[in-house]
Amino acid sequence: MSEQSMPLSWRTETKPHKFCPGCGHGLVLKALGMAVDRLNIAERVLFGCDIGCSLLSWDFFNLDTVQTHHGRTVPFIVGAKRARPHLVGIAYMGDGGAYAIGVQHLVNATMRNDRILVIIVNNTTYAMTGGQMAPTSLPGQKTETTPGGREPHQEGYPLRGPEMIASFAPGGAYVARGSVSQVQRLSRFLERGLENQLQDRGISVIEALSTCPTNWRTNAVDTWKYLEKEMTEYYPVGELVSPWKSKAGEANRL
Amino acid sequence: MINQPVVQEEKLLTRPVGEEKRAFMYGNEVVVWAALAAGTEFLFGYPITPQNEIMHYWSRLAPRYGRGFLQTEDELSAGFAALGGIMTGARCFSATAGPGTVLFQEPLSMAEMMRIPLVLVVQQRGGPSTATVIYSQQEVFLTIFGGNGEGLRVVYSPGSHQEMYDFTIKAFATAWEYRFPTLVLGDGYQAKMREPVTLYDPRKKGIDLKPPFPLVGLKGVPGVDREPAHWRNAFSVEEELFEALKPVIDDFHRAAPSLSEKEEGFPEGAELIIAAHGIVGRSVRAAVRELREKDIPVGFFRPITLRPFPDKDIKNVLSACPRLLVVESAQGQLAKLIRIAVGGELEHALKMYAYFRPGLGITAEEVVQEARAILSGERENEAAMSLF
Numbered sequence: 001m002s003e004q005s006m007p008l009s010w011r012t013e014t015k016p017h018k019f020c021p022g023c024g025h026g027l028v029l030k031a032l033g034m035a036v037d038r039l040n041i042a043e044r045v046l047f048g049c050d051i052g053c054s055l056l057s058w059d060f061f062n063l064d065t066v067q068t069h070h071g072r073t074v075p076f077i078v079g080a081k082r083a084r085p086h087l088v089g090i091a092y093m094g095d096g097g098a099y100a101i102g103v104q105h106l107v108n109a110t111m112r113n114d115r116i117l118v119i120i121v122n123n124t125t126y127a128m129t130g131g132q133m134a135p136t137s138l139p140g141q142k143t144e145t146t147p148g149g150r151e152p153h154q155e156g157y158p159l160r161g162p163e164m165i166a167s168f169a170p171g172g173a174y175v176a177r178g179s180v181s182q183v184q185r186l187s188r189f190l191e192r193g194l195e196n197q198l199q200d201r202g203i204s205v206i207e208a209l210s211t212c213p214t215n216w217r218t219n220a221v222d223t224w225k226y227l228e229k230e231m232t233e234y235y236p237v238g239e240l241v242s243p244w245k246s247k248a249g250e251a252n253r254l
Numbered sequence: 255m256i257n258q259p260v261v262q263e264e265k266l267l268t269r270p271v272g273e274e275k276r277a278f279m280y281g282n283e284v285v286v287w288a289a290l291a292a293g294t295e296f297l298f299g300y301p302i303t304p305q306n307e308i309m310h311y312w313s314r315l316a317p318r319y320g321r322g323f324l325q326t327e328d329e330l331s332a333g334f335a336a337l338g339g340i341m342t343g344a345r346c347f348s349a350t351a352g353p354g355t356v357l358f359q360e361p362l363s364m365a366e367m368m369r370i371p372l373v374l375v376v377q378q379r380g381g382p383s384t385a386t387v388i389y390s391q392q393e394v395f396l397t398i399f400g401g402n403g404e405g406l407r408v409v410y411s412p413g414s415h416q417e418m419y420d421f422t423i424k425a426f427a428t429a430w431e432y433r434f435p436t437l438v439l440g441d442g443y444q445a446k447m448r449e450p451v452t453l454y455d456p457r458k459k460g461i462d463l464k465p466p467f468p469l470v471g472l473k474g475v476p477g478v479d480r481e482p483a484h485w486r487n488a489f490s491v492e493e494e495l496f497e498a499l500k501p502v503i504d505d506f507h508r509a510a511p512s513l514s515e516k517e518e519g520f521p522e523g524a525e526l527i528i529a530a531h532g533i534v535g536r537s538v539r540a541a542v543r544e545l546r547e548k549d550i551p552v553g554f555f556r557p558i559t560l561r562p563f564p565d566k567d568i569k570n571v572l573s574a575c576p577r578l579l580v581v582e583s584a585q586g587q588l589a590k591l592i593r594i595a596v597g598g599e600l601e602h603a604l605k606m607y608a609y610f611r612p613g614l615g616i617t618a619e620e621v622v623q624e625a626r627a628i629l630s631g632e633r634e635n636e637a638a639m640s641l642f
Contacts, residue, residue, distance in 0.1 A: 062477025079335030
């Protein structure tokens, strides 16, 4: 890998990374690494990662990092930030951690407008545990626990996390959804999320649409198609709430 | 590198307790003064009876002394937020009870694995389930062995407001020196009753409260000026876990003899030892004194640390007098700890009697009556074994 393609905040000693081939985590972390580089904040960052595939990022960066428990990365980072406000707190987690087992933490941290950045990697499944249905699995999606496909009448409709958070996010909050199919744009969202924290405005919640060919059982073409077509149709990409927006509800297209 | 003290420490020198002073206050209030005196920076808490006044007093007093408070969304959040604060080098604590102690097992187990000096005050209420908000001694096993792990925790069971003050301060000293989660196990009676206590500045008493140190958020650019601090509690294979866990277990057992504490009374010539912990220890102490005044040969034993348990001390006492009455407001949780501690041949020689009152208070009169019944042969000792 050339110098340009690897962010400075990446830890070369732990590359190649531990994610499966075709996994989107590497791209989200690349987008984040570029944002951290641009803001030159490596010394101040506390990076927390959750359980599930996100935990494989525990030694990914040249950043102080703590791997916590499933869904508990948000309160961990909240506590660190409250105790030492000069730190830049990042909670990195999957959709199961953020929207199922730890959703109370995400909701309450948003209500309090805690000055942290929450990154939620949405790959529509519990990947580390072998591909069970997630809150984000699409209608009809076959998983290990919905072998006949997710049936909304029984299992409900998938959760649009950023939309839920945006519905009550206080002033100063920043909420967006990016995608690993648009890494530069995702990186700008993440940079804005970090800036929002640096300017002490409020919480930043950013979902990143991601891929899991291992559990989706898709080849490269179908993986990308699922991400760009099915997922993006259900989960529109863009900014939902931004302190930089001129008017509430009007997305600032980056 | 990780042992650099935090500059913030100096800020905390605004002493909440200057000169030694006598006060008359609630147990929950005592906990707050102890935490303030110990230089604790932050309380993360969630309401549950009977510990609520810890948050009430803290939220009023903390701003006066530059300390922080956050009421979280649940006990999981309180625990993990405390862990986050602690890892940045701030003394943090929380307090809980009953079902809250159940939820606290998760942050406690992370603290065990990663050696995070979490301090938790537990004011026991009745169980199982929601039960009562009032009192019990039923959270002994939960505080010691709760969580998926090996119980690598220190648990103090104070028996008076003075001890509540002393051992809450000590909990912070122990947690940061040994880096094991440390719990103060009180109960609803102690939390909600008032009695006299002497407040003091621990530093003036020569108590060694080591300055806290950060584990993350260290100085210098990671990867340039220094190695990044990477902390994890997940391991890929069995051997990797074993290698990481074994030194933690070894450290705990190495520290155990210097951590364990107990109180003994009238062991000389005793024909019956009465064991109890916490507030029940007061009833037993009073009962034993009363019986001794009437020349009835009884002694008492009170473990102050339930973990690590004062094994050797109780073995010594019971070797001299292998007849034991265990008195507790639970169905044999302390009795089980004693049986584990005693073990071996002594366990077979031991005649064990039980006075188990789960969720009920126990008076000195009841203990006197029970001891008399045992000494006059009216009680079956075998029954104690089948009551667990």
